[in-house]
Amino acid sequence: MASIKKHRKQWFIANNGNLNMDQLQDFLSIKLSDHAVLYYDSDLRLTYFDWPDGRKTLVLGLLLGTPESSETMYYHCGRFVAITSGWLSLDATGSMGVFYSEDSSREPSGIICGSSCALIGEVFHLPLSGRDLRSAHMKFDPAPLSRLPNMKRLFIDQKFNLKDGSVVVHPRSVSSQINFEEASLLLEKELTNIALELKKTKRPIYLALTGGSDSRAVFSALIKAQTDFEAFTFLLDEPRSRIDARVAKSLCSKFGIQHKSILSEGSNAADLEVYFEHTGRCGGDRADRYVSGNYYRYLPDNAIVLHGGAFEIGQRSFRETFKYVEFSNVEKAPIDIEKSYFDNFDEKELNAYKEWLIYRQKNPIAGVDMLDSFFLDQRRAAWGAANRQAEDCYGFDWLVFANSWSIIDTLLRVSVEDRCNNMVEERTMERLVPGILTIEPINPGIDFITKSKKLFYSVMRRLNRIISRGR
Template structure:
């Protein structure tokens, strides 16, 4: 790899004493020695507190804020470390209220806990060679590639074979369960923490820990609206330029509604293009005129990525994201490399019955078999089904996923949250790290829990989101919401439903 700068929000944590190669030292501008680890990183937002009287230290990489209390940055970190010393339960509760994009290291040399944000939008890839050589070493990183280089690991042959199939290239591309493209490296899915103690590295579920409580929809709407307004105020506290990507869809319209009191601090934009010009752009231009937004229509140049950028991108993002290198490079060329916030509007869809709506299905039993064809379109092959099924079965055990149903939640909602969002969306946000600092207002476990507590009839379509928008700023609804993929959406859903039924009949048990 060449000396092209590594993206924002990259990190690699290795045991103290394990030497970094020269290319690592040259690329990571910052380092922290804590918890018996040497942590190299490229974060502009970071918070470290030395061990207190109880020996507890904490490091937070990334921007963090608590919209429920209105605390941002160091104040939010002080709040969570105080709770850690008092009670693990209270610590998990206060962390659940935190938004942003971050990873938390907390504890000491004898016991360390590593926790990602609500949707693991900042990945925690982890590896322990103890299974091979009884070593107590382990590594965690934003990118599986860094761990691969540190331990000279091979690429995962199963993922490489899967990514070469035609079916893999239909729709979005991400690894099944918690696999990565590097052999032996796993990614920590949302709602889990990673604990290192007595030479053992173990994932454990931290949410849900109590039964789902169905709430009155108006109570949900009022609280969610309050928190979203506070989230925007917290973002403004960081004093960074804030850009916001707008589409014609419901999720970005919710973000727009939440900015009602801070719009002078936002620069909104929509990418022009063959598809967008007929769908998103027409809608967002009307909205910008109606609401007097600072708005820009962006036409990206059709430029070929430099060799240095391509090598870096392919090395870090792997074959899964390889087709996106041109678009990512074009955005970097347009925006430059700046520590701004770029607000995205993904994750909101977790609160909708997304999987049921996509596949037109009412009930599905919680099994590893059922997870295979809804992970993505996979080949009609018993060989591939069994391989992927086993990965999901192992992940279910490792993540205690059956607890989701035990606490009264729909497992399909959590499957979307933890697999689709926790793997694919995390990779999408990492594309933005090459030029800016992406963030999502809905990346908050308590906020998602609130929206999931609304009665099902409000979550089966866009009703809940529309009601929240009406409360925040009804003017954002003065132009029609554009359904994703326009008129093709209905046809796509029928195809997805037909695929699932055929797969279940021919392959799944």
């Protein structure tokens, strides 16, 4: 059964090796250099790599496989940051978010960077500030916004120098376009390799399985690689959740996989308080529901828990939501995004979006437009990272299966039309497990009465938000 602990698997780097950490008894420290000391929770995984040129890399977090070089680590699946020769870099989608100090003076006992605003704020007695996300529609802080003074979130294609605080761009790109058949062959290979690497970990593997295509793609790869796993579905108080559970049970029955539908088990106020202390109340918009309902009780501390996550970029996400957003207009686009979310951003959020737009226009990811950049920089590296950080307070590792640049590159290389029709992912599933799409349809529909109720409640929520803003 999962156990909960504040600041589990979190870390920060400071310029002082003599900090008093008595309030965090499970924390250890390592001297990285004369100017940087790593403080980390004992449950955080550390891995070292020695390269032929004499350099060394320290990886914080979960990394699958053995990289060929320090420059290509983000092509591997995992959730990690890498430190090589004093430079810190992120994984494919920044799923382990990093906040770094903008204070170049770094007075004694100064913070350099870290994974958690709540942890840094507690240790250095710094106030957290930001909008209450519980009643917001956009339930995350947009990159590069931080809730700590003089700190920013690192973008996925940036590298941070631990010695002098400088930030450089490590350019990323997407390869030339190919057809969906070619892409499905590449994706089949990538997904199978990840499933085989998971088998090597010798850890219990759990899959969050729904009626959607993303988790079924993961399911198919695990079946093809003959990797042992169990599946589960959280039964939330909404119609879609029940359909997800039925589809997941049907898929698992077909292949002899154990499946568990997990109901809420009352209110867990004690765990929820620890969770809020762990996240600083800015942990995305999912884990708080799972914690308060005690859903995580089913997952053991030593498990690797899988979900699709980054597959969504292959479906041209936000194309309808941001249909009228003029990303080329730095002044207007943040307002357009705000309207698209039916939200009411504060000044810091609007400025963060403006800073992101300026940065991404100056440093584009080759082959990626601003709509897909939003998905990478905001949906995954801000919202997704906040959710994953929140779940770190439990012992298990929650892993985004498609979090490798090899997969993202493949998904973005096909035409927009094929992406919108989800051609690559569905063709890949058929290659992995022939017939997998005929057992149950992808995201089967909800009946008319349920749809009507869902639409009614959606309209009422939006009206309530508009009324609350006008007060």
